[in-house]
Amino acid sequence: MNAMTESKGSTLVENPSVPTVSAGVAMKGDTVKVFYGAKEALHGVSLEIERNRVTSLIGPSGCGKSTFLRCLNRMNDTIEGCRVEGRITLDDDDIYDPSLDVVELRARVGMVFQKPNPFPKSIYENVAYGPKIHGMVHSKSELDEVVVSSLRRAGLFEEVKDRLNEPGTGLSGGQQQRLCIARAIATQPEVLLMDEPCSALDPIATAVIEELIDELRENFTIVIVTHSMQQAARVSQKTAFFHLGNLIEEGPTEQIFTNPVNKQTQDYIMGRIG
C-alpha cells in the first residue's frame, strides 16, 4: 500500500517521444541497475512498458536487454550474486518490495524463453501446471477449459487436440515454443516477457509465432527481446535500443527504425555495430 502511494507521488519525466494515445503503463523501470557480483551490467535504465502493446528490446549481444527483461519478473533472483537497484513497478506496485511474493509476481508476469523448454510431461500437464500450482482452478472441468482456451489462444489447439496426453517434448520446435506460450498465458498474466522466442526456430515457425504475438497483444502486454531488427520492426509498436548496459534510445518502432535520434542507434540499425 505504502509503495503504491509513493509511486503515485513520484514524478518521472515523461519521455516526449512516447505517443499520447498510450493505453496506460503496465510496468515501469526507474534507474534500474543490475550487478553481477561487482560488475555492473545495467547502468540505470528507465523504461515504461505500455499496456496491450508490444515493446521490443534490441541491441548487440551483451548489451543488457535480456538482463533488463529478466528483472521484470525477478528471474535474476535465481542467479547467484545478482543484485538489482532502482525501482520497477507493476501497476504501481514495487515488484522488489520485500512484502511482495515473487511467486505471485511470476503468475502476473509470465515468461517465454529463448530455447523452447516444455516440461518433459504431457502437453496437457504442461499447460495445466501454472493454474494448478497457483490454485487458480477448483475443478477438473475448469482446468480442462483453461488448458483448451490457452492452447487455442496460442494457436496450437487444432494441431494437438488429439494428443493432449503425449509428451510436450515430442512436438516440433515451433510447436514446443507455442506450447510454452500457452503454458505462460494459462495463468492469465498481465505481462508476457519473451526472451528471443524465435532464435531457435526456422523461418516458418518464426512467422507463426510473430503472428501469434500480434494476436496476443489484444489481451496481454508483451515485452520481447530480439536479435532480429526485422522482427522488432514487424511485431512491436515500441522499441528500446540498448548498448553496453545503457538504454540509448526508445520510442515508437517506426520512428526508431526510420528516423533515430541517436547516432549509435542509427549505426546499429544500419548494421554498423553489433
Add this chain to the structure above:
Amino acid sequence: MSEAVQSISASITSDEAQARRRRRNAADTRLRLYGIGAISIAIGLLGILILTLAIGGYQAFVQTHIRIQFPISTENVDPENPSEGNYRNVVREGLAALLPPAESPAQQRAMDQILTNNTQFIVRNAVVANPSVIGGALTLEVPASDIFDQLNKGVVRRATPEQNRRVTDQQIAWFDALVEEGRVSTPFNWGLFFNADSRFPELAGLAGAITGSFYALLVCFLISFPVGIAAATYLEEFAPKNRWTDLIEVNINNLAAVPSIVFGLLGLAVFIQIFGLPRSAPLVGGMVLALMTLPTIIIVTRNALKAVPPSIREAAYGMGASPQQVILHHVLPLSLPGILTGTIIGLAQALGETAPLLLIGMNAFITSPPGGIMDASTALPTQIYIWADSPERGFVARTSAGILVLLGFLLIMNAIAVFLRQRLERRW
C-alpha cells in the same frame, strides 16, 4: 595465397610427410592394441576367478541323499507323545534293515556315520508333522554325512590308503551296497538356500546369511536413501557457494574413501557401546553400511541433479513455482533414474562389505535365520568368511558356492541398475 596452398600440397606428398604419417598410424595402432590388451587381461582375470569358483563350488550345489525306509514302531515312538520318541533307535533300525548287522559297538558307530548327524531330528520332525505313520514306516531322502557326500563326489578318493582316509573300507562297502540298491541320489541342493548355518556341512545353508543381508540392506537403504537425497538436494539446490559448503563437499568425498573397517569400529564404539544396540544385529550392520553408502548416494544424487538441464528449472521458476515445487515437481523426478542407479550400485557395494560387519559381530555362528532386524544374524560375506575358516571338507565347496551366490546377487542388482538407467533415462 595460391603459392602457400601449393607448398602445402607439395609437402604432404614428400617422403618426410609420408614417414611421419606412417609413424602416426603406427602409434594409433599401438594405442588400440594396448587397449585391447588391457581389456583382455581384465576379462581373463575375471574368467579365471569365475572358473575357479565354479570348479570349487559346483559340488556344493548338489547333495548326496540316501533314501531309507524308517520303521516307526510304537516301542520307539509313543503315539501320545511323538516328539519325545527314541529316534536314535528308529534311525538305527532303518539302516539295519538295509545293511548286515553291526558286530560291535564300534561298528555300530561307524554305521551311524553314514547318515547326517541330524537324521534323528529330520525323522522326528517328519513324524510329528504326520503322526499317522506311527506303527507303520516312513520313507525319507536323508542327506548323507559330509564324508560320504565327499566320497560320493570323489573328493575323498578310494585309492588313498585306508589309514589316511576319513572313511574305512568297511564303510565304503556299506555305502556301495546302498548305491547298488539305487538308494543314493545327488539332487540339487536346495538346502544351500533354505537351511541356516550348521556345524555339519551337509546341512549348512545360506538362508540365515541371505535373510541377514536382506535386513541389513533394508536398514541401510531406509537410512541412506532419504538422508542422502535430502543432503544432496540441499547442497545442490539451496546451499550458498562458500567456504563452508566447499569444506562439506570435500569431506563428503573424503568420507567415500574412508576404509570400511573404520566405519565398523565406529559402529562398535557408538551404536553398540554407547547406544546399547544388540551385537550381531542386522540393525547395527545396516546402520554401519548406511554410513558407508551415504557418501556414494550423495555424490551420485548431486551429479544426477546437476544433469537436469537448467532450462527446466528456469521454465518452472518462470511459471512462478516455489523452490520446493521446482525440486519436487521437476528436478527430483527427472533425476530419479540416476539417483536409483547410483543407490543400487551403492547398495551392491554394501552387500559385499565384510570388514565392518566382522567388527560388530555379524560373524557369529547362528543356526536359524533372524526373525527381525534386532535378532543376531550373519550376512552373506561374513558367512563366506566363517565357512572359509571351517576345517570340514564340505565347507571348501560351500565357501565357493557362497561366493557364487553373493556374486549372483551383485550381478542381479547391477542388472537392475542398468535396466533402470536404460528404461528411465531421458534424452534431451
